[in-house]
Amino acid sequence: MKMKPNEFVVYVDYKAWAKFRYWISLSGSDEVSALGIIEELQENGTTTGLLVSEIYLLTQVVNGVETIIDDKAVADLMIDLASRNIDCAKLKCWIHSHANMKTFWSSTDHKCCELLANGSYSVSIVTNSRDEILTRIDVYKPCHMVLDRVATQIYFPQDGELKEQLEAEFKAKVKKDKTPQIPKEKMIPVSEFESEEELEEALNQGVINFHEYEMLTRQSMFEDF
Numbered sequence: 001m002k003m004k005p006n007e008f009v010v011y012v013d014y015k016a017w018a019k020f021r022y023w024i025s026l027s028g029s030d031e032v033s034a035l036g037i038i039e040e041l042q043e044n045g046t047t048t049g050l051l052v053s054e055i056y057l058l059t060q061v062v063n064g065v066e067t068i069i070d071d072k073a074v075a076d077l078m079i080d081l082a083s084r085n086i087d088c089a090k091l092k093c094w095i096h097s098h099a100n101m102k103t104f105w106s107s108t109d110h111k112c113c114e115l116l117a118n119g120s121y122s123v124s125i126v127t128n129s130r131d132e133i134l135t136r137i138d139v140y141k142p143c144h145m146v147l148d149r150v151a152t153q154i155y156f157p158q159d160g161e162l163k164e165q166l167e168a169e170f171k172a173k174v175k176k177d178k179t180p181q182i183p184k185e186k187m188i189p190v191s192e193f194e195s196e197e198e199l200e201e202a203l204n205q206g207v208i209n210f211h212e213y214e215m216l217t218r219q220s221m222f223e224d225f
Contacts, residue, residue: 008147009049010123010135011041011155016055024056024097024129032065033060035077036093037086037124048067050123050137051155052093066108067096092118095125103127103134103205105148113138113146125152149204 011147016036023032032053041049078088094116098104103126105113116122117140125135135150158166199216202208208216 007151009151009153010052010137011049011153012052012125013054014154014156016052017154019057020055020095020127021098021131024099024127027062027097027099028097031067031097031099032057032062032063033068033069033094033096035074035091036056036095036123037090038092039090051217052095052123052125054056055093055095064099065106089118092116092121093123093125095127098126099127100129103132105134105136117144134205149201152206161180 014023022035023034024203026032034057036052037153039051040047041051056077058077059070060073061070063066078091081088081091082086094112096109105126109124109126116124116138121137121139122135123135123205125133126135131134135152137147137150139145139147168192196217199208
């Protein structure tokens with residue numbers, strides 16, 4: 001697998017994510033779902049990522065395999081957003097849990113993603129009680145296309161003043177020693193994965209990082225095409 005350094009990323013605001021994680025804990029062995037607002041992150045006129053800035057829990061009926069959101073609750077949410085001058089067209093994220101099951105797209109999930117068709121795109125996220133994350137982007141125009149296993153990160157915004165304080169404290173207290181103190185062979189992580197496909201899935205879900213992936217597969221993530 002080869003990966004470019006500027007890979008497209010879906011971010012989830014840390015406060016919104018904390019809310020949904022708590023709803024998952026309250027849901028127990030049942031699924032739960034919510035809708036979210038998507039902000040497009042721009043750089044030099046190009047969309048470089050998508051941010052789930054807020055998540056809304058709606059009236060729904062849940063069990064261990066599905067959630068059914070009340071249609072009126074969706075309409076009421078859109079009315080509420082409009083009353084607060086929030087663009088309803090940004091309501092493009094569907095996020096749900098699989099409780100104690102693995103993260104995957106069930107046949108019901110695929111149908112839900114198709115129903116989200118809005119003339120542009122939608123973001124769907126499935127997570128579980130183990131905090132695993134699987135994200136896809138459905139593009140509906142000019143035809144239905146799916147970008148699966150999109151890199152996903154939790155977004156922690158920092159204001160300029162706080163960033164300067166943190167950098168100053170880091171420079172004052174952290175001294176880097178370029179001489180390794182641990183034999184290189186002892187730094188290789190123990191692999192619990194049976195195939196490269198499982199390693200790639202673990203990387204996409206954040207279970208292992210780029211450095212660990214490189215050591216386990218003995219190949220560079222960013223080699224030239």
